[in-house]
Amino acid sequence: xxxxxxxxxxxxxxxxxxxxxxxxxxxxxxxxxxxxxxxxxxxxxxxxxxxxxxxxxxxxxxxxxxxxxxxxxxxxxxxxxxxxxxxxxxxxxxxxxxxxxxxxxxxxxxxxxxxxxxxxxxxxxxxxxxxxxxxxxxxxxxxxxxxxxxxxxxxxxxxxxxxxxxxxxxxxxxxxxxxxxxxxxxxxxxxxxxxxxxxxxxxxxxxxxxxxxxxxxxxxxxxxxxxxxxxxxxxxxxxxxxxxxxxxxxxxxxxxxxxxxxxxxxxxxxxxxxxxxxxxxxxxxxxxxxxxxxxxxxxxxxxxxxxxxxxxxxxxxxxxxxxxxxxxxxxxxxxxxxxxxxxxxxxxxxxxxxxxxxxxxxxxxxxxxxxxxxxxxxxxxxxxxxxxxxxxxxxxxxxxxxxxxxxxxxxxxxxxxxxxxxxxxxxxxxxxxxxxxxxxxxxxxxxxxxxxxxxxxxxxxxxxxxxxxxxxxxxxxxxxxxxxxxxxxxxxxxxxxxxxxxxxxxxxxxxxxxxxxxxxxxxxxxxxxxxxxxxxxxxxxxxxxxxxxxxxxxxxxxxxxxxxxxxxxxxxxxxxxxxxxxxxxxxxxxxxxxxxxxxxxxxxxxxxxxxxxxxxxxxxxxxxxxxxxxxxxxxxxxxxxxxxxxxxxxxxxxxxxxxxxxxxxxxxxxxxxxxxxxxxxxxxxxxxxxxxxxxxxxxxxxxxxxxxxxxxxxxxxxxxxxxxxxxxxxxxxxxxxxxxxxxxxxxxxxxxxxxxxxxxxxxxxxxxxxxxxxxxxxxxxxxxxxxxxxxxxxxxxxxxxxxxxxxxxxxxxxxxxxxxxx
Numbered sequence: 173x174x175x176x177x178x179x180x181x182x183x184x185x186x187x188x189x190x191x192x193x194x195x196x197x198x199x200x201x202x203x204x205x206x207x208x209x210x211x212x213x214x215x216x217x218x219x220x221x222x223x224x225x226x227x228x229x230x231x232x233x234x235x236x237x238x239x240x241x242x243x244x245x246x247x248x249x250x251x252x253x254x255x256x257x258x259x260x261x262x263x264x265x266x267x268x269x270x271x272x273x274x275x276x277x278x279x280x281x282x283x284x285x286x287x288x289x290x291x292x293x294x295x296x297x298x299x300x301x302x303x304x305x306x307x308x309x310x311x312x313x314x315x316x317x318x319x320x321x322x323x324x325x326x327x328x329x330x331x332x333x334x335x336x337x338x339x340x341x342x343x344x345x346x347x348x349x350x351x352x353x354x355x356x357x358x359x360x361x362x363x364x365x366x367x368x369x370x371x372x373x374x375x376x377x378x379x380x381x382x383x384x385x386x387x388x389x390x391x392x393x394x395x396x397x398x399x400x401x402x403x404x405x406x407x408x409x410x411x412x413x414x415x416x417x418x419x420x421x422x423x424x425x426x427x428x429x430x431x432x433x434x435x436x437x438x439x440x441x442x443x444x445x446x447x448x449x450x451x452x453x454x455x456x457x458x459x460x461x462x463x464x465x466x467x468x469x470x471x472x473x474x475x476x477x478x479x480x481x482x483x484x485x486x487x488x489x490x491x492x493x494x495x496x497x498x499x500x501x502x503x504x505x506x507x508x509x510x511x512x513x514x515x516x517x518x519x520x521x522x523x524x525x526x527x528x529x530x531x532x533x534x535x536x537x538x539x540x541x542x543x544x545x546x547x548x549x550x551x552x553x554x555x556x557x558x559x560x561x562x563x564x565x566x567x568x569x570x571x572x573x574x575x576x577x578x579x580x581x582x583x584x585x586x587x588x589x590x591x592x593x594x595x596x597x598x599x600x601x602x603x604x605x606x607x608x609x610x611x612x613x614x615x616x617x618x619x620x621x622x623x624x625x626x627x628x629x630x631x632x633x634x635x636x637x638x639x640x641x642x643x644x645x646x647x648x649x650x651x652x653x654x655x656x657x658x659x660x661x662x663x664x665x666x667x668x669x670x671x672x673x674x675x676x677x678x679x680x681x682x683x684x685x686x687x688x689x690x691x692x693x694x695x696x697x698x699x700x701x702x703x704x705x706x707x708x709x710x711x712x713x714x715x716x717x718x719x720x721x722x723x724x725x726x727x728x729x730x731x732x733x734x735x736x737x738x739x740x741x742x743x744x745x746x747x748x749x750x751x752x753x754x755x756x757x758x759x760x761x762x763x764x765x766x767x768x769x770x771x772x773x774x775x776x777x778x779x780x781x782x783x784x785x786x787x788x789x790x791x792x793x794x795x796x797x798x799x800x801x802x803x804x805x806x807x808x809x810x811x812x813x814x815x816x817x818x819x820x821x822x823x824x825x826x827x828x829x830x831x832x833x834x835x836x837x838x839x840x841x842x843x844x845x846x847x848x849x850x851x852x853x854x855x856x857x858x859x860x861x862x863x864x865x866x867x868x869x870x871x872x873x874x875x876x877x878x879x880x881x882x883x884x885x886x887x888x889x890x891x892x893x894x895x896x897x898x899x900x901x902x903x904x905x906x907x908x909x910x911x912x913x914x915x916x917x918x919x920x921x922x923x924x925x926x927x928x929x930x931x932x933x934x935x936x937x938x939x940x941x942x943x944x945x946x947x948x949x950x951x952x953x954x955x956x957x958x959x960x961x962x963x964x965x966x967x968x969x970x971x972x973x974x975x976x977x978x979x980x981x982x983x984x985x986x987x988x989x990x991x992x993x994x
């Protein structure tokens with residue numbers, strides 16, 4: 173069709189009054205406002221296709237069925253679709269590949285011939301010029317129709333699409349959104365729906381989806397999702413979902429959505445069953461995947477409502493829906509105690525328990541049982557065993573869970589098929605979580621869900637499963653060491669070794685070289701910054717594909733190594749494989765991690781626990797392999813760190829157990845490395861021994877015995893809560909200090925400066941001798957005898973404080989003899 177004849181440039185026609193008769197449909201929408209400036213609402217009601225002049229040169233149009241009358245496009249009646257009886261052309265706003273409603277400007281396939289493409293590009297450029305130069309809404313609508321006729325949706329690339337969006341701008345869609353009065357004969361949401369469609373079209377460009385003009389409309393999108401839906405507003409809801417989906421894919425998107433209330437809107441939309449509720453659930457899953465903690469922090473009650481609906485469906489379902497919900501529910505289980513502390517959450521947990529009991533009590537295929545095991549493991553991680561009711565029913569359920577987990581592990585790992593093992597890694601990792609819970613329940617002496625007979629049975633079953641894990645790990649190749657599933661397998665084995673080293677001893681000894689090599693590789697590849705500085709990672713249920721490899725495997729192996737270094741054969745293997753040097757390096761690194769935060773140390777963390785356990789391993793080596801301490805150079809660095817660590821630790825609150833470990837280990841190593849340069853009266857050595865004396869001397873005090881009303885020697889209040897963990901360390905430290913006195917000539921002077929002898933003499937003279945047990949008397953006597961022998965000033969202080977009298981009173985024969993000697 174030929175282009176329209178040139179029209180004389182004229183100002184836009186005045187708007188008809190509200191009472192005037194509307195112009196016949198088919199000529200354009202007159203909104204009565206310019207594109208730039210304040211986004212004022214569109215006037216109404218009036219016919220959407222009123223008269224207007226195009227304030228630009230005529231544009232040749234492709235023969236797409238669009239007639240031009242009086243300088244304005246006329247939409248063919250057969251092409252009209254959409255807002256009730258209001259004729260807005262589908263060809264005017266084609267957005268078929270955008271999936272967001274009537275407008276489509278997405279790229280696609282189907283290139284046009286080169287000559288046709290060049291002509292179309294020139295036509296489009298002129299149309300965009302018209303769109304940019306439009307002086308009012310009528311001209312802008314007309315220009316928009318021209319643009320959409322000049323292009324084919326399937327042939328618009330991202331650059332062209334962006335040019336179109338730039339020409340339209342945000343002001344026009346903003347004004348459409350604020351217009352509440354529709355044109356005559358059109359549905360209520362006509363203008364708003366068109367505004368949403370334009371914004372959905374904009375959001376097909378990732379850069380525009382993150383634009384502030386889009387982000388500040390998130391509350392508007394939210395409102396649409398929760399508003400009552402009628403057949404005329406479904407396109408708006410579709411467009412709102414498309415906009416929110418596009419926003420979530422931007423860097424700032426998830427944070428903006430959470431802070432602007434999208435989570436609650438999505439929850440309402442899903443719980444109320446609104447139009448598009450399935451898309452609401454999909455968006456919720458996406459937000460929880462990237463911002464779970466913030467979502468639950470801000471919208472816990474709304475998310476609980478979703479979880480409640482899902483668990484009700486889960487309990488009632490008797491078809492494949494039940495297994496599909498097994499896959500879905502873990503995404504709505506927060507890793508916190510929220511569910512067990514909230515009544516609605518507790519109801520959800522009980523429904524899941526009942527649903528799982530039905531599933532696991534039935535004959536199922538692997539594809540049906542696997543999701544149930546993963547859901548149970550997810551609940552164990554989040555809530556522990558609290559979601560399982562007490563009593564025989566709950567104990568049978570827990571025993572069944574652990575039993576099924578062990579069977580699954582054996583089936584997968586005893587005769588590993590590489591393809592089958594790869595496919596089953598996620599469910600086997602979930603089984604590891606259930607097995608770890610089984611270990612913990614078997615160890616409980618009180619308030620365990622399991623009966624004694626069940627515990628014995630499960631221990632035997634788990635032993636077989638751990639045999640399969642050991643077998644699998646022995647087959648691991650060098651190329652597989654980076655597989656997170658290997659890490660999960662080593663982690664659960666570490667949990668077993670922490671409690672049980674007598675079973676499978678031969679298999680464990682054969683595996684030790686691999687464990688040391690694996691830990692060494694991960695530690696060295698992690699470097700100082702690579703190791704986790706917090707609580708590390710749990711044996712999670714996330715897919716093992718593409719996971720970030722956690723480096724701190726030693727954290728999980730340390731308790732087992734502590735047991736094994738007390739036994740001859742495992743200790744020899746660990747030493748021959750270089751474990752002591754690795755553990756020294758690990759200790760030094762973890763100490764840096766612990767002290768990296770300014771100010772006081774944080775409350776007990778996994779890092780501090782690792783340091784305590786490492787101290788236990790070193791104490792075993794000091795006692796059983798002193799020559800190793802002398803020969804291994806890294807132990808000199810360890811001693812230097814210990815000397816500096818104790819003066820720093822001792823004043824800190826809530827770190828007494830670690831301080832006791834450091835003090836005792838430092839004293840024990842000082843006896844072996846007495847000739848080391850760092851112990852030759854250096855400031856750090858004197859500060860360490862001063863801190864050690866303070867730790868040892870402040871452990872006991874005189875207190876009134878309530879039963880006898882006499883003064884008795886008792887553990888100091890500051891030590892009382894931790895005495896179960898540090899009591900043995902204190903006695904070992906006293907013994908080690910006595911051994912250090914003759915090795916360091918300057919040490920008695922440090923004791924005198926601390927005035928410990930005076931304080932101890934005073935306490936022993938005041939308290940009832942019967943309140944001081946024999947072991948305590950022996951510990952005091954060992955130190956006092958060495959000080960009296962090594963230092964005349966110390967001997968004189970003891971004598972001047974009636975030492976001979978109370979030595980006789982407490983039966984300290986060796987001290988009496990030493991003091992009586994000239």
